[in-house]
Amino acid sequence: MSTGRPDILFPLFSGLETLAGVGPKTAKALGALHVEKPRDLLFTLPHSVVDRRRRDTLQGLGPGEIATVSVTVLRHQPPARKGLPYRVYVEDRQIAFQIVFFRGAPRWIEDQLPVGEQRLVSGKIEMYDGQYQMPHPDHILPPENAEDLPGFEPVYPLTAGVTQKVMAKAAEGALTRVPEMEEWVDPALKAREGWPDFSVALSQSHHPLSANEVSATSVARQRLAYDELFAHQITLALARSQVRRGKGYENHGNGRLQSKVLSALPYRPTGAQARAIDEIAADMAEPKRMNRLLMGDVGAGKTLVALMALLVAVEAGGQGAMMAPTEILARQHYKGLQELAAQAGVVLEILTGRDKGRVRADKLAALARGDIHILVGTHALFQDEVVFHDLRLAIIDEQHRFGVHQRLGLSKKGAAVDVLVMTATPIPRSLSLAQYGDMDVSILDEKPPGRTPIKTALSSTDRLDEVVNHLRGPISEGRQAYWVCPLVEESEVVDMIAAEERFKTLRAALGEGEVGLVHGQMPAEEKDRTMAAFSSGELSVLVATTVIEVGVDVPNASIMVIERAEHFGLAQLHQLRGRVGRGAAASTCLLLYKPPLTETGRRRLEILRETEDGFRIAEEDLAMRGAGDVLGTAQSGLPRFRVADLERQSALMALAQSDARKVLHDDPKLETERGRAVRVLLWLMGKDEAIRLISVG
Known part of the structure; x- marks a missing residue:
C-alpha cells in the first residue's frame, strides 16, 4: 500500500498563492496565524458572527x-x-x-x-x-x-495585513478544494452524536447561521474537534503499539526482595501506592513491553513505587535504571533508595557526568558484568558507552519535558526494556491524554502517613523586613527554611542576580554562616556542597532559584518563603511548597507578592491557600491559563490544536483515545475500508510520522 500523501489531498497542500485573492504579501502575513497551506485555512474557524x-x-x-x-x-x-x-x-x-x-x-x-x-x-x-x-x-x-x-457574517481571527474580506475569500477558496472522502468516524458514534459529514461540518463552521454555531458545543465544531483529537490519539496509539509490539521480557518478580523492603518500612504503603505497584508488576510480567506513566502529587510516595518496580526487574534476573533530569535530583534518588536497597541486599550505584577516569571505568565494567543491579543517574545513562548486562526496566523521572519520540528512543537501550515515566506534576486529565496518550497511567492521589499539613499564608513584599525578623525565632530553635527568589524573567542570568542580592541581604541579617545559595549557573560541585551543607543542618537558610522545585528532600526544613509568588505558575508554586512538610514539625509556606495583584493573580494565590490537592490545582491552572502555558509552550509533547479546546473538551479527548485504540486493535495496519479512511485523515492532519509508524510496523 502506498505510503505517500493521497492525490485527492494535493490541492489542500499547495501554496497559499494558488487561492484567489492571496498574493505573496498576504501569504506571508497569514504565517502569523500559523496558516501556511489551504488546509490550514479549513481549520482556522470564525470565532464570532455579525448579524447581517x-x-x-x-x-x-x-x-x-x-x-x-x-x-x-x-x-x-x-x-x-x-x-x-x-x-x-x-x-x-x-x-x-x-x-x-x-x-x-x-x-x-x-x-x-x-x-x-x-x-x-x-x-x-x-x-x-x-x-x-x-x-x-x-x-x-x-x-x-x-x-x-450572508445573513450571518463570520468573523475570523486576523493579523496585520489581512482583512476579514481577504480571510473569508481565502477560506471559501480552501473549502472548494475539500475532496470527497470516506468516513473515518465510527458510524454508531456519528449517529449517536448527530454529527454531520466532515465536509458538511467544515461548511457549517465557516458559514454559521447563528451565534450558537460558532460555539465549541455546536455539532459541526464537535465533529471537527473530534477529528483533530482522533488523529492525534491514533498517532499516540501507533507509537504505543510500536513499543508494545517489541517483544518484552516476562519479568516475573517473586516478591523476595520486595518483602524485605516492605518489612523494613515504618509504615504501610497507601492504597494508591499498593495499586500502582500491582499495576506495574502486572505490566512487567506480560510478554509485551510496559509503557506506563506514574503520576503522583507532591509527597505521594513515588520513590517507593519506583523501587518496588526496580526490584521486580532484579528478582526476574535483570537490572534496572533510574534517570533524573538533574544531578541534584539523581543524587537525591540515590540517597533515598540506598538505605532501602541495602535492606534487600541489592547493589545500587550512581553514575553522573562527574564520574571520571578510573572510577567511571570501574562502574561501567561492573554494570556490564551485571554486578550493579540498579543504576541511578542523569540522561548520561543513555550514552552509547554505558552498556548494561541485562537491562529490564528504565524509569525516567520528571520527564514532562520528554515528547513521545524521545520515549521511543529511550526504550531501545535494552533488548526489550519496560519503560516507566514518573512525574510529580499533576496534569489535568485532558492534558495527560494529549501528552501521554500513548501510555498507560497510574495515579498516586493519597499522601503517606506522617506528612504534616502545610499552612499557606500570603503577605505583601512591603513587609519583607518583618518576614526576615520572624525567621530568627524558628532558626534559633534549629529549624530550617528555603527562600525562593523571583522568576525575574526567563533568563537564568537575571534570576541568578536576584538570588545573589537576596543572599547578601539575608546573610547580613541572619549571620554569615547561616545562609547558603544555589542557582542554575553554579558549577555542579559547588551546588552539591551547598545542598549537602543544608541537608546536614550546617546551613539554616537556603536561598535558591527554582532549581529546588523538584525532589529536594530535607525533612527538617519546615519554612518555605517564595518571593514575588505572583510570577510563578500554580503548578510550580505547588511543587515548591511540597519541599516542606516532610518532617514532623508544623510547616509554613509564605507567598510574598507585590501589590497591587491582578484579579487572576489573587485567585491563583488564594487557590493555593485553600487546597493542597495537586490535581485540583492543576485543573484550576488549566482553566485560568490554558493548555500551552500549563505545560510550557516549549513542550515537545503537547500538540497545537486548531479546533479542539483541551480545557473544555476532555471528555471528547477520552472518547478519541478509546476509539483510536479500538481501531488499531481491530485493524493494526489500517487496511480495512475505515482503516484506509483513517490514513487519509492522518495525512490531512499532517501526522506524517504516524504513517511512517504504520509502514515500518
Whole structure:
C-alpha cells in the first residue's frame, strides 16, 4: 500500500498563492496565524458572527447596533471645508438618515452611492443630534449583489495585513478544494452524536447561521474537534503499539526482595501506592513491553513505587535504571533508595557526568558484568558507552519535558526494556491524554502517613523586613527554611542576580554562616556542597532559584518563603511548597507578592491557600491559563490544536483515545475500508510520522 500523501489531498497542500485573492504579501502575513497551506485555512474557524439579516428600517434601534437595510440615495453633501465629514442623505422604508464618511475620496463615494439609486448598506449605527447615522458602512451593495452578503457574517481571527474580506475569500477558496472522502468516524458514534459529514461540518463552521454555531458545543465544531483529537490519539496509539509490539521480557518478580523492603518500612504503603505497584508488576510480567506513566502529587510516595518496580526487574534476573533530569535530583534518588536497597541486599550505584577516569571505568565494567543491579543517574545513562548486562526496566523521572519520540528512543537501550515515566506534576486529565496518550497511567492521589499539613499564608513584599525578623525565632530553635527568589524573567542570568542580592541581604541579617545559595549557573560541585551543607543542618537558610522545585528532600526544613509568588505558575508554586512538610514539625509556606495583584493573580494565590490537592490545582491552572502555558509552550509533547479546546473538551479527548485504540486493535495496519479512511485523515492532519509508524510496523 502506498505510503505517500493521497492525490485527492494535493490541492489542500499547495501554496497559499494558488487561492484567489492571496498574493505573496498576504501569504506571508497569514504565517502569523500559523496558516501556511489551504488546509490550514479549513481549520482556522470564525470565532464570532455579525448579524447581517435584512430589516426594513433603523427605526427603534439603539446606538452601537449593527443594521442591514435597503436605502434610496437622496443627495450628497461634500464637506464645506477640510476636516469636516462627507454626508450622504438616504432613506429606508420609514425614516431618512445620513451615511457619514470621515475619510474617503469623493469620487469613490459618488460611485458607491449614486443619487436616486437603491443600495443595500450594512454597518454600526450611531445617534447624532437625535438623528440616525451610519458612519463608514461595512458593506455597500447594489440590489443585484445583495445575495453576496450572508445573513450571518463570520468573523475570523486576523493579523496585520489581512482583512476579514481577504480571510473569508481565502477560506471559501480552501473549502472548494475539500475532496470527497470516506468516513473515518465510527458510524454508531456519528449517529449517536448527530454529527454531520466532515465536509458538511467544515461548511457549517465557516458559514454559521447563528451565534450558537460558532460555539465549541455546536455539532459541526464537535465533529471537527473530534477529528483533530482522533488523529492525534491514533498517532499516540501507533507509537504505543510500536513499543508494545517489541517483544518484552516476562519479568516475573517473586516478591523476595520486595518483602524485605516492605518489612523494613515504618509504615504501610497507601492504597494508591499498593495499586500502582500491582499495576506495574502486572505490566512487567506480560510478554509485551510496559509503557506506563506514574503520576503522583507532591509527597505521594513515588520513590517507593519506583523501587518496588526496580526490584521486580532484579528478582526476574535483570537490572534496572533510574534517570533524573538533574544531578541534584539523581543524587537525591540515590540517597533515598540506598538505605532501602541495602535492606534487600541489592547493589545500587550512581553514575553522573562527574564520574571520571578510573572510577567511571570501574562502574561501567561492573554494570556490564551485571554486578550493579540498579543504576541511578542523569540522561548520561543513555550514552552509547554505558552498556548494561541485562537491562529490564528504565524509569525516567520528571520527564514532562520528554515528547513521545524521545520515549521511543529511550526504550531501545535494552533488548526489550519496560519503560516507566514518573512525574510529580499533576496534569489535568485532558492534558495527560494529549501528552501521554500513548501510555498507560497510574495515579498516586493519597499522601503517606506522617506528612504534616502545610499552612499557606500570603503577605505583601512591603513587609519583607518583618518576614526576615520572624525567621530568627524558628532558626534559633534549629529549624530550617528555603527562600525562593523571583522568576525575574526567563533568563537564568537575571534570576541568578536576584538570588545573589537576596543572599547578601539575608546573610547580613541572619549571620554569615547561616545562609547558603544555589542557582542554575553554579558549577555542579559547588551546588552539591551547598545542598549537602543544608541537608546536614550546617546551613539554616537556603536561598535558591527554582532549581529546588523538584525532589529536594530535607525533612527538617519546615519554612518555605517564595518571593514575588505572583510570577510563578500554580503548578510550580505547588511543587515548591511540597519541599516542606516532610518532617514532623508544623510547616509554613509564605507567598510574598507585590501589590497591587491582578484579579487572576489573587485567585491563583488564594487557590493555593485553600487546597493542597495537586490535581485540583492543576485543573484550576488549566482553566485560568490554558493548555500551552500549563505545560510550557516549549513542550515537545503537547500538540497545537486548531479546533479542539483541551480545557473544555476532555471528555471528547477520552472518547478519541478509546476509539483510536479500538481501531488499531481491530485493524493494526489500517487496511480495512475505515482503516484506509483513517490514513487519509492522518495525512490531512499532517501526522506524517504516524504513517511512517504504520509502514515500518
